[in-house]
Amino acid sequence: MIGNLLIAGHGWMVSVSALCAVPVRLTAAQRRQLTKIARGYTSPYRDRLRARIVLDADDDYPNAAIARRQHVSVDVVRKWRGRFAAEGMHGLGDRKRSGRPPRFTPVQQTQVKALACELPATSGVPLSRWSSAELADEAVTAGVVASISGSTVRRWLRRDALKPWQYRSWIAPRAADFARRAAVVLDLYNGVFDSQPLGEDDYVLCSDEKTSIQARCRCHPTLPPEQARLTRVEHEYERGGALSYLAAWDVHRGKVFGRCEPRTGIAPFALVEQAMTIEPYASTRRVFWIVDNGSSHRGQAAVDRMATTWPTATLIHTPIHASWLNQCEIYFSVLQRKVVTPNDFYDLADIEARLEAFQNHYNLAARPFNRRYTKHDLDLPLKRLAAHHSGPPAATA
Structure with missing residues (x-):
């Protein structure tokens, strides 16, 4: 019968049914790519198997012979041979599957x-x-x-980027004139005061106090890092007292100067005297001092005291609970990361020497902070906060 007729070809016996197999002819580029996949140790097994099936088909092996060579069924051979003949290299990939039906609506x-x-x-x-x-x-x-x-x-x-297990604290502005006072500070940062641009002989200084820098003498010396080991700091320590660090940051020149004091108060606010007796602040036209509402410089009394002692100095208070407006806080954050943490000082003299040395080191490459936040940027959160407190609009009759 015709179905049982055998013919010779390429040194093996081929049945007439093999002549009905889909012909596969590879280009040189396709053969190189499939050979690389078939011999690749890092290729997934399913990709290597499909590549070998197609390579055998290109060598004119019948489906039954390919099935025996690759240890699969004839249906598997017929499937991948047909897909490659119809779609090329893309046909050797998996079809998109619908997957398991969703359990939740x-x-x-x-x-x-x-x-x-x-x-x-x-x-x-x-x-x-x-x-x-x-x-x-x-x-x-x-x-x-x-x-x-x-x-x-x-x-x-x-x-949806929802993380209900996390939280961050916030505080609403309490001062009734928050926007006005904040606008004065932000304008000074942008070189404007009373709607007039600052001159070359006008300077803006941000001053603040970093209190209670403790001298913690470790019971064992700190060990430097080694391969596969972090720096090791002894947990136990002996207290050696604490100092306060007063600093002033020149907003537009990018320079910092400061001093250490045993405590804060009106007397330690002599940092103003330290600055106002050196150039360029001693002979300039105006020096604006931006400060928070600390006890040493709070209220109108501090403003009057500053104007009486230093006529060219103008004290500007940030709004209550708005220390983030003070650029000196940015410098303090750098100081905390690079000098104070981890706290490992022998005594108060060690703290003072380290802070002074870092201040001089920082000034070598210091430059103004790239702060572009303006009073117009502040309007949006203030309006949103006002709308939140006012609640939804009342329904009209």
Whole structure:
């Protein structure tokens, strides 16, 4: 019978049924690519198998022979041979699969996310913050879902960047004239005062106090880092007292100067005298001192005292709870990271020497901070905060 007819070809016997197989002809580039995949040790097994099937098909092996060579069924050979003949290299990839049917509806997902956006006390749960597992338990208790895992909840929340287990503190401005006083400070940073640009003989200084820098003498010396080992600092220490560091930052020149005092108060505010007796501040037209509302320079009394002692100096207070407006705080953050932490000083003299040395070192490469925040940028959060406190608009009759 015709189905049993055998013919000779390439040194083996081929059945007539093999002649019906889809022909495969590879280009030189395709053969190099498939050979690389078939011989690659890092290639997935399924990719190596499919590449070998196509290579054998290009060598005119029948499907049955390819199945024996690759230890698979004829149907598998026929499948990948046909896909390559129809689609080329793209046909050797997996088809998109529908996957397992979803267990949860979009409404249930939205309800769980809405639950995460509420404080636990709203649901009567004695917690301060939600975790993924606790949200999963509450979703089951509230009847939103029959059962759900904490990992599924976390995956849903991650899509919308929701992290109810994290928090950050904030404080609302209390001063009635917050916007006006903040605008004065921000204008000075941008070279403007009373709607007039500052001159070349006008200077802006930010001053602040870093209190209670303790001398903690470690019971054992600090060990330097080594390979696969961090710096080691002894946990136990002996207290050697504390100092306060007073500093002033020249906003537009990018220079800092300061001094250490045993305590804060009106007398230690002699930092003003230290600055106003050196150039260029001693002979300039105006020097604006931006300070917070600390006890040593609070209120109108401090303003009058400054004007009486130094007629060219003008004291500008930041609003209450707005120390972030003082650029000296930025320098203090650098000081905290690079000098004070970890606290490892022998005594108060060591603290004073280290702070003075760092101040001189910092001034060698210091430059003004790239601060572009203006009073117009402040308007948006203030308006949003005002709308939040005023509540939703009342319904009209």
